[in-house]
Amino acid sequence: RGPVYVSLPRETLCQPCPTDGLSDPPRLAPARAFPDPDAVAEAARILMEAERPLIIAQRGAGSAEGFAALARIAEAFAIPVCQYWAIQLAIATDHEMAAGADPASFLAEADAILVIDSLAPWSPEIHELKPGCRVIQLGEDPLYARFPVRHFRSDVTLACDTATGILALAEVMDPYARAPAERCESRHKAVAPQIARLRDDTLSRAAAGNGKPPTKEFVSLCLSNAIAGRSARVLSELGCPLGPLTLTEPGSWFQEPHSGGLGWCFPAALGMALADPERLTVATMGDGSYIFANPAACHQIAEALELPVLVVVVNNAEWGAVRHSVLGIYPEGYAAKTNTMPLTSLSPTPDFTRIAEASRAWTALVTDGAELEETLKRAVRIVESERRQALVEVRVRP
Known part of the structure; x- marks a missing residue:
């Protein structure tokens, strides 16, 4: 899914076009890739057991349902969502876990990172991961196989439709959100004010x-x-x-x-x-x-x-x-x-x-x-x- 350029000769475009069958269903149904259930369960476990998890998203959440599910995960488990070099929106900019565009302060402490469809989730020249940090890469081509110079870590790789992967994670994690662990509550008390200050600083500088x-x-x-x-x-x-x-x-x-x-x-x-x-x-x-x-x-x-x-x-x-x-x-x-x-x-x-x-x-x-x-x-x-x-x-x- 993405931009498509179609070019036809002028002579062809000037010919009458038959309309029979235009209202029929498409003859080619699009393929949808689904993540491996075991990998989803492992990714969910890593995020839920982490002390300082982080989500980085660049190309959105795939759909309105994925957008809502990502916001739900971030809120329930107090996980900051950084939209570094964002091409599309993955979470509302005023969400209490929307951590802005600069991942530096969150990366320095993160012990688990969910990377959602991000070509360059951070800059290796200026950002350094904490030793032992686990990284989950999720997206239709999560490792960007056609980019030979891309070498970002991936401990768990979820190759799937972006929204489908987020919804699969939410399905595993939602039951635990009803009774958040103590670490989620304490993390929320630490992270929410930090994000609020970042948002206030951004708006103050703009004003x-x-x-x-x-x-x-x-x-x-x-x-x-x-x-x-x-x-x-x-x-x-x-x-x-x-x-x-x-x-x-x-x-x-x-x-x-x-x-x-x-x-x-x-x-x-x-x-x-x-x-x-x-x-x-x-x-x-x-x-x-x-x-x-x-x-x-x-x-x-x-x-x-x-x-x-x-x-x-x-x-x-x-x-x-x-x-x-x-x-x-x-x-x-x-x-x-x-x-x-x-x-x-x-x-x-x-x-x-x-x-x-x-x-x-x-x-x-x-x-x-x-x-x-x-x-x-x-x-x-x-x-x-x-x-x-x-x-x-x-x-x-x-």
Whole structure:
């Protein structure tokens, strides 16, 4: 399951298409992989007997049922869930066991880790496992066999549909949740306040990013307030970070794939809005990502198909990913010391609202954080009431 690209010759597409049988059931039923029951029982035992268990998820929980089951396991057994480099949402960001995006403090103490469909559950260069820590890998291809450079430990391997594996674990663990062990109660008293502090710190840092111009984190916080109470999906390609967002539903967060995806966000949002136009779709991206998306074509399609999408361009006038990579690899280098990053500038920045206006989109340019939240709320109202596209460009700090 995933993206499929179908290309047919123009001549074939122009031919009449017979409609007989289109309403019949599909002729090929999809295959579903189920985990080995003994391996599930062993994984459940490891998690329940651990003093400091941890769950790391990157690609969601597989389904709404898997999303609910994972939240139930985390709550009942006081297991933090870290969404490191998350592509999809596995647990609500305001869940009491949602441990944010940085696994460092939890990995250092973990004696058992459940890794759910994660290409890189941690960074070996900066994260180190506690000696004796047991690792469970769960997913459709839990060991990522086609990636020869991936060598993450796996003491128990559950190769299965992601949601099926989570539900199987929940089936084994649920009966014990009715009478939690003493270690779960004491762990909850220690972990819940720690996670609450992390969440508070994230929101405080985001709020402190208000200004002229604001920070990316502040944009994310304002967007969260603007879509509060709505069923929305947020896409981010170097746009709004997940941390300050309050998202509670499965399928409410999508980030560009780890394999790369410059220009992915806007077209993906159009496809999602086409498939489910009643759900608010918000595409957030950096200025470079917006340029890569061929925005003139995307806005033309949004107008032609009447797709009500909200586009938020977080404009720092540079290739921010390149800057961060340089600083990460050469923190003491010349570029870091002089704060001059070669080949990263996108100045002078275009006025991206003009591109959207060419396709009759509602637009706004924001340079002052004090105006941002109300502007985003207005954009959401226009998208929902007028059923048309809108673009908000926000000039942010580099």
